[in-house]
Amino acid sequence: MLDPLFKPKSVAIIGASTKELSIGNRIIKNLIDFGYKGSIYPINPKADEVRGIKAYNSILDVQGDIDLAHIVIPNKYVPFAIEDCGKKGVKTVIINSAGFKEIGGEGVLLEKQIVEKAKKHNLRVFGPNCQGIINTSPNVKAYCNFTFTKPEEGCISIIAQSGGVGEVINQRFSELGVGIRMYASNGNACDISIPEIIKYWGEDEKTHVIIVHIENLSNPKEFMEVAKEVAKKKPILGMKTGRTTEGAKAVSSHTGGLAKIDIATELIFKKSGIVTFRDQEELCQAAVAFASQPIPMGKNVGVITNTGGPAIIATDELVEAGLTIPPLSKKAKKILNEKLYSAASVNNPIDVLATAGAEHFRAAIDVLNDEHQIDSIFINFVTPFFVDTDSIAYEIAEVNKFHKKPIICNLMTDKKQWTKTIKILKNGGIPYYSLPETAARSLIAMTKYYGLKSRDFGSIKKFSDIDEKRISNIIQDKKKKVSDFLSAEKVNNLLESYSIPVAKWRLVKNSKEAIQAANDIGYPVVVKVESKNIIHKSDVGGIALNIGKDDLEPTVKDMEKKFSAEKPKFLIQEFLPGGRELFIGAKAEEGLGHIILFGMGGIYIEILKDVVFGITPITKREAIDMISSIKSYPILSGFRGKKGVNKEKLVEILLRMSQLVSNFPMIQEFDLNPIIANENRVFVADARIRI
Amino acid sequence: MLDPLFKPKSVAIIGASTKELSIGNRIIKNLIDFGYKGSIYPINPKADEVRGIKAYNSILDVQGDIDLAHIVIPNKYVPFAIEDCGKKGVKTVIINSAGFKEIGGEGVLLEKQIVEKAKKHNLRVFGPNCQGIINTSPNVKAYCNFTFTKPEEGCISIIAQSGGVGEVINQRFSELGVGIRMYASNGNACDISIPEIIKYWGEDEKTHVIIVHIENLSNPKEFMEVAKEVAKKKPILGMKTGRTTEGAKAVSSHTGGLAKIDIATELIFKKSGIVTFRDQEELCQAAVAFASQPIPMGKNVGVITNTGGPAIIATDELVEAGLTIPPLSKKAKKILNEKLYSAASVNNPIDVLATAGAEHFRAAIDVLNDEHQIDSIFINFVTPFFVDTDSIAYEIAEVNKFHKKPIICNLMTDKKQWTKTIKILKNGGIPYYSLPETAARSLIAMTKYYGLKSRDFGSIKKFSDIDEKRISNIIQDKKKKVSDFLSAEKVNNLLESYSIPVAKWRLVKNSKEAIQAANDIGYPVVVKVESKNIIHKSDVGGIALNIGKDDLEPTVKDMEKKFSAEKPKFLIQEFLPGGRELFIGAKAEEGLGHIILFGMGGIYIEILKDVVFGITPITKREAIDMISSIKSYPILSGFRGKKGVNKEKLVEILLRMSQLVSNFPMIQEFDLNPIIANENRVFVADARIRI
Numbered sequence A, B: 001m002l003d004p005l006f007k008p009k010s011v012a013i014i015g016a017s018t019k020e021l022s023i024g025n026r027i028i029k030n031l032i033d034f035g036y037k038g039s040i041y042p043i044n045p046k047a048d049e050v051r052g053i054k055a056y057n058s059i060l061d062v063q064g065d066i067d068l069a070h071i072v073i074p075n076k077y078v079p080f081a082i083e084d085c086g087k088k089g090v091k092t093v094i095i096n097s098a099g100f101k102e103i104g105g106e107g108v109l110l111e112k113q114i115v116e117k118a119k120k121h122n123l124r125v126f127g128p129n130c131q132g133i134i135n136t137s138p139n140v141k142a143y144c145n146f147t148f149t150k151p152e153e154g155c156i157s158i159i160a161q162s163g164g165v166g167e168v169i170n171q172r173f174s175e176l177g178v179g180i181r182m183y184a185s186n187g188n189a190c191d192i193s194i195p196e197i198i199k200y201w202g203e204d205e206k207t208h209v210i211i212v213h214i215e216n217l218s219n220p221k222e223f224m225e226v227a228k229e230v231a232k233k234k235p236i237l238g239m240k241t242g243r244t245t246e247g248a249k250a251v252s253s254h255t256g257g258l259a260k261i262d263i264a265t266e267l268i269f270k271k272s273g274i275v276t277f278r279d280q281e282e283l284c285q286a287a288v289a290f291a292s293q294p295i296p297m298g299k300n301v302g303v304i305t306n307t308g309g310p311a312i313i314a315t316d317e318l319v320e321a322g323l324t325i326p327p328l329s330k331k332a333k334k335i336l337n338e339k340l341y342s343a344a345s346v347n348n349p350i351d352v353l354a355t356a357g358a359e360h361f362r363a364a365i366d367v368l369n370d371e372h373q374i375d376s377i378f379i380n381f382v383t384p385f386f387v388d389t390d391s392i393a394y395e396i397a398e399v400n401k402f403h404k405k406p407i408i409c410n411l412m413t414d415k416k417q418w419t420k421t422i423k424i425l426k427n428g429g430i431p432y433y434s435l436p437e438t439a440a441r442s443l444i445a446m447t448k449y450y451g452l453k454s455r456d457f458g459s460i461k462k463f464s465d466i467d468e469k470r471i472s473n474i475i476q477d478k479k480k481k482v483s484d485f486l487s488a489e490k491v492n493n494l495l496e497s498y499s500i501p502v503a504k505w506r507l508v509k510n511s512k513e514a515i516q517a518a519n520d521i522g523y524p525v526v527v528k529v530e531s532k533n534i535i536h537k538s539d540v541g542g543i544a545l546n547i548g549k550d551d552l553e554p555t556v557k558d559m560e561k562k563f564s565a566e567k568p569k570f571l572i573q574e575f576l577p578g579g580r581e582l583f584i585g586a587k588a589e590e591g592l593g594h595i596i597l598f599g600m601g602g603i604y605i606e607i608l609k610d611v612v613f614g615i616t617p618i619t620k621r622e623a624i625d626m627i628s629s630i631k632s633y634p635i636l637s638g639f640r641g642k643k644g645v646n647k648e649k650l651v652e653i654l655l656r657m658s659q660l661v662s663n664f665p666m667i668q669e670f671d672l673n674p675i676i677a678n679e680n681r682v683f684v685a686d687a688r689i690r691i
Helices: A023-034 A075-088 A106-120 A163-176 A194-202 A220-233 A245-254 A264-272 A280-292 A309-320 A330-339 A358-370 A389-400 A419-427 A436-454 A468-479 A488-497 A511-521 A549-562 A620-628 A633-637 A647-663 B023-034 B075-088 B106-120 B163-176 B194-202 B220-233 B245-254 B264-272 B280-292 B309-320 B330-339 B358-370 B389-400 B419-427 B436-454 B468-479 B488-497 B511-521 B549-562 B620-628 B633-637 B647-663
Strands: A010-014 A039-043 A068-071 A092-095 A124-126 A132-135 A142-144 A156-160 A182-185 A209-214 A236-240 A275-277 A301-305 A376-382 A407-412 A505-508 A525-530 A543-547 A569-574 A580-589 A593-600 A611-615 A669-677 A682-684 A687-690 B010-014 B039-043 B068-071 B092-095 B124-126 B132-135 B142-144 B156-160 B182-185 B209-214 B236-240 B275-277 B301-305 B376-382 B407-412 B505-508 B525-530 B543-547 B569-574 B580-589 B593-600 B611-615 B669-677 B682-684 B687-690
Touching: A010 A023, A010 A075, A023 A039, A023 A142, A068 A075, A075 A092, A075 A106, A106 A124, A156 A163, A156 A194, A156 A280, A163 A182, A163 A209, A163 A280, A163 B309, A163 B407, A194 A209, A194 A220, A209 A280, A220 A236, A220 A264, A220 A436, A236 A264, A236 A280, A245 B309, A264 A275, A264 A611, A275 A280, A275 A436, A280 A436, A280 B436, A301 A309, A301 A358, A309 A376, A309 A407, A309 A436, A309 B163, A309 B245, A330 A358, A358 A376, A358 A389, A376 A389, A376 A436, A389 A407, A389 A419, A407 A419, A407 A436, A407 B163, A436 B280, A468 A488, A488 A505, A488 A687, A505 A511, A511 A525, A511 A549, A511 A569, A525 A549, A543 A549, A580 A647, A593 A620, A593 A647, A611 A620, A620 A633, A620 A647, A633 A647, A647 A669, A647 A682, B010 B023, B010 B075, B023 B039, B023 B142, B068 B075, B075 B092, B075 B106, B106 B124, B156 B163, B156 B194, B156 B280, B163 B182, B163 B209, B163 B280, B194 B209, B194 B220, B209 B280, B220 B236, B220 B264, B220 B436, B236 B264, B236 B280, B264 B275, B264 B611, B275 B280, B275 B436, B280 B436, B301 B309, B301 B358, B309 B376, B309 B407, B309 B436, B330 B358, B358 B376, B358 B389, B376 B389, B376 B436, B389 B407, B389 B419, B407 B419, B407 B436, B468 B488, B488 B505, B488 B687, B505 B511, B511 B525, B511 B549, B511 B569, B525 B549, B543 B549, B580 B647, B593 B620, B593 B647, B611 B620, B620 B633, B620 B647, B633 B647, B647 B669, B647 B682
Parallel strands: A010 A039, A010 A068, A068 A092, A092 A124, A156 A182, A156 A209, A209 A236, A236 A275, A301 A376, A376 A407, B010 B039, B010 B068, B068 B092, B092 B124, B156 B182, B156 B209, B209 B236, B236 B275, B301 B376, B376 B407
Antiparallel strands: A132 A142, A132 A182, A505 A569, A525 A543, A525 A569, A580 A593, A580 A669, A593 A611, A669 A682, A669 A687, B132 B142, B132 B182, B505 B569, B525 B543, B525 B569, B580 B593, B580 B669, B593 B611, B669 B682, B669 B687
C-alpha cells in the first residue's frame, strides 16, 4: 500500500531550510504553492519557522502522526534520520539526498545500512538520490518534489527512472495543456520499486494511462509480471533510454544502475503488453489520445478530410504502420452522396471539401460510426475562413459524447485566431493535433495497444517425455571440470534426454571406424574433426559435407594428416541433402531467465542479422510468431518451387529448448547451430553449451 | 525573373468581391492586413469599391502598370481574363480558380488554352488551382494568398506542391515564433514551376534555407539539375508525400498530377543533395537550426549537460544516426578539471552538474570551441531554480556571436516561468528545443547537409571501347518484331558490343553439339533449355549447373526428352565454381532517364529486398557507394575465410550499363541476372532486355 507516499496526510521535511535556493526550502514552497491539503512539519534545529510554518527541533518533537518525511540532509546523516523516523512511526520517507549507490564504495554500504534500518522499523523508503512524487488529486495536492512544473489534474500517471526525463515529460504535458494524475521518480529505488508503483496505479481508478521510463531494470521478472497484469486493464506507455553503447555508458555514470547493452528491456516491454516509444514527443502526444478516447477495436481507419496534402501524409503514416483504410459499403456511399457536396469524394478517405460545413462533417462521422468494418475515425480538419468552424467543432464534440469509436483530430489552424474552435474541441474531449503525422501516430499507438491487449499466447506446454535426471547428471558432472563447454558427446546426450532430435552420429578414431559408422548411419555423411583445440572447424577445413561412399576414406585420411598434431577424433554424422541451416540459441539474462534466439544460420545471422528473440518460457503461439517474423521466413515456407522446412518440428524444438533452459537456470549459453531442416526432417547437427 | 510574382509593385484582383467570405475579397483583406507596399486594383464590373479601395470595370481601365493579377473567377471565364491581362501588359497572373487539369477532360483543354494564350502575350502563369505567394520583405509585404497565417520576416523560403501542407508548415513556424522569407504554392504549375522558383530563391540573398514539398515531379530532370546547383549554395530541406499506394492514390485525386509509386523522388532528392525528411515537425525544427547556425564541418559532437536522463536520449539519437561523441584531449580535460566542480564529468558528454553556473557553461563551450576534433556543440540545459539561468543563457548567446561552431540547445524549462532565459537565447540566435530528440535530430540534419554538400562524386567516365553502331543495329532490328524481349543471342551480342563480359556460350541443337561446345568452353558447364515458350527455366528444371564431362550427355538428353514438345535449343555456358550470383538492372523512368539497380541475386533480391538504386548516368564513386551499401556487402568482400568478388570488375559493369542505357533511352528494362562473380572473374550469365 503506497497511500502514505502518494496520499500523505502529513509531510515532514528533515533538512527544511530557511535558504531560498535550497531543496529543503523549495519542497516546502512547492507544497504551499500547489495547495497541499495536509500538515507540513519543517524539521530544523536552528530555525523557529520555515516559510511561515512552525519548525521542529527533531521529528520526534512533532505531535501528530507523520505519513511521509523528506530527507534532504547530507548522506552520512541519513541513517540517523531513518532511526528517528522509525522511532516516530513515520510510514514512508523520500530520501532526496544523493551520495549512495550511484557513487559506489561507501555509498553502497550507506544505502544498504538505510534499507536495513528502515526494514527494522517497517518504514518504506523512496529513493535515495531522487526527485519525489506529485499527486494532483484535489483532496491531496501533494507536490513532494523539488522541481518546477505544476501539473493540472488529469488521468495520466508517470513513473520515470530518470528525474530529468520525467520532468521533461511532465513539462511537455503542461505545454500541451494536459493534466496528470500522479508522478514519481524514485532514483536509486532501494526499496519502493517501479513495479510496485505500477501495481499501485493499476488499482488507482483515476489513473487511466501509465507512462513508464526505464534506463535499466533491476528486477526484470517482477517488472514483467506486474506490467503484464496491469497492461490488461489500462494502457502502459513505455520508453527505454540508453540504447546505444554511448547512451548506456551515460546511464551508468548518472544512476546507481549497471550499464548493460541488451535487447532484454525491449522484449520485456513487448511480452508485458507495454506500448513502446522511442520518442518522448510521440509518447506524450499519444498519451493525450489514450487519456480521452476509447481504444479502437481493430486496424481499420475511416478518414474524413477537408484538405488534400495533409490527408496524404496521414494516409502514408497509417498505412506504413500496418493500419488499413478500407473501402466503404454501398449503403454508406449512398448516404454520403446524398448528404455531401456533389464534388465530394465518398471513398475512404472521405473528402468533404474545404467548403464543407458542420452538417457535412456530422454526416461523414455518423456514416463511419455505423460502418461495421471501421474501428476508428481520423478527422483532418483545416479551418478555412469561409466556413463556420465553431459549428464543425461542436458537431464533432457532440458525436464524441457517445464514445462509440475513437476520434482523433488533426486540426490545422492558427491557434491565435481560431481560439473558440479549439476550445470547443478541447472541452469536448477530442484529442487534436497540429500535424497529420502526430495525429496519425497517436492513433497508431492506440491501435497497437489493442493488438497487445487482445492477443492470446495460450499457455506453456510441458513436455513430459524427458529424462531430467540424466540431464542433471550431465550438468552436475560438468561442475567438476575446468572447461566451460560440454563435449559434443555430452551435448548430444543432453539433447537426446530432452527428446530434441539429433543427427545420427558416431565418434570414431580413424577411417576404418568411419566407414563402419557411415554404413550404419547411411550415406551421404558429414565428417567433422573433433579436438578441443580446434574451435572454428569450418574455417580450418575441419568439416566435410555431403560425403558419399567413395569419398569417405580419402576425406578422413586427409583430415588425419592435416590435423595429425592434434591427434583428433572424427564425428561422422548423417547429411540431409537440400537441408537448410537454422540456428536456435539461448542465453541467461540475470534476474529474468533466458533469452531465446532463432534465425537461419550462417550469413543470415552473421551478416544479415536476421534473428528474432523471445523470453523463456515461450508458448507455442510465441514460437510460431518468432519463426514467422524473421525476414527470411519465405525461405522456410518454400518459394519458387523450392520446398520449405517442417515448421511443426521446428516449433517443437524451440519449445523443448525453452523448457530445458527454464528448468536448468544454471545454463548460461546453449546454441543449436546448425539445425538442419528440410520439408520432412529437422535435427540438430551441432550444439554448444556453457554452464 | 520572378520579381513581378514575388516583388509585385502592383496587384490586380480579377474577381474582387464585396462578399466578406469570398476568396476575391479575402485576398484584398490579406494584402491590406499584411501591409502591402504596392498598389491594389480590385477588378469588379458591379462595384465601385472593394474594402474601401476603388474598383475597376475591367483590368484595361487601370491607369498604372500591373505586375501581378490574381484571377479568381470561374474556370471557363479564365481564358478571357488572360486575354485582357495580355492586352494590358500584366507581367504575371496567379490563377487561384480551380477546374483545370485536376478535373480531367475539358479542364485539361482549358489549361492548355490558357498556357497558349499567355505565351502569346509573354505573360507568366502561376497555378491554376493554387494558393499563391507570400513575401515578408518590409519593402514588399505581399500576401497574395487567401490563407490565414501571417508570417514574421525570416530567412526560410517555402515551396509546397500541396497548399495544405504548405499552410501547415507556415503555421508551424508561426507557432515556433520563427519567421519566413517567401512562400509559394503553385497548384497545377502549368507554367511557373517548382525548379524555377528554387532557382530564383537560390539567387535571393535573404533566403538562407529552402523548404520544398513534393507530391510528384512533373519534370524530374530539370528539378534535379536546379536543386543540385542551389543545394551547393544553401540547404534545401525536402519532403515527399504520397509514399504508400493509398497515399499516392489520394495525391492523384487531389491534384492534376499522375500518381506513381516510385522511389525516384527519393533518389532525386539524394542525388541533388537535398536533406530529406519524412516528417513535417522534424523538417520545421531542423529549419530553425539551419536558419540561425553555421553548418557543422563534420560528425563529431561535443555534448554539455547539466542533467542525466535527457543527455542519454540525445546521445542515443546522435549515435544511432551515425554521429560520434569523441573523447576530449588531455589539455581540454585539464582545463575542465580546473574550471568545473570537482564532481563534474570532464569526458564527452561534459556533465557540468545541475549546480553549474554561467562560468562553468562558458568554460565547457570554450573548451569545445578550441578542440579541433569537435565539429558542433550540443547543450543540454535544464533550468534548476537554484542557479542563475539568465546568466547561463547570456554566456551561450555571447559565445554564439563568434559563430565558430554550430550550437544547438535542448532547453528544458517551464516556458511560463523562465521567460527571460528563453528570450536571451532567442535574441542571441540560439536554436532551442523542448526535447532532446528534437534538438538532436536538428543537429543530425545539419550534419547530413554537410555530408551531402562536401561529397564529391567525380565526373562521368566515358567508355570508348564500344560498338554503338552494332547496338543500334540490334535495337533497330528489334523494332520490326512483335515480342518485347530480345533473344538471348542478341542480348549477348549487345553486351559484347559494349565490352560487358559475358560467360562463354554456344547455342546448340543436341547433345552431340553440346559436347563439342563444352570442349571448346571448358568444363564444368551450365546447360539451359532455350525456347520462347519457357520463361522461368529454373522453376521447370530447365537449368543444370556445374555439369562435368561425364554428366553432359545424359543431362542434355534428359532435357531433350522433357521439353521435346517445344523442340528446344540448348545454351551451353561456362560455369564458375564458387561464384556468387549478382543482379544489375535498369529501368526507364519517364522524364528522368533510367534507374539502375544492384543487389545479390536470388533470395537476396526476391525475399530480403536487399537492393540499392541509382539514377543514370552514375560516376565511379556512385557505383562504389551503391555496391558497398547493400546489407549483404560483407559477402561480396569475403568473410570468415571465404573469398569475395572482384569489385573493380563489378564497378566497371555497373558503369558500362549506366552508359549503355543513357545512350539508348529507348531501352525500357535491362536486367543482367545473374551476373556470376568470384574473386577473379565477373561475367553476365543471363540477361533480358525490353525496348
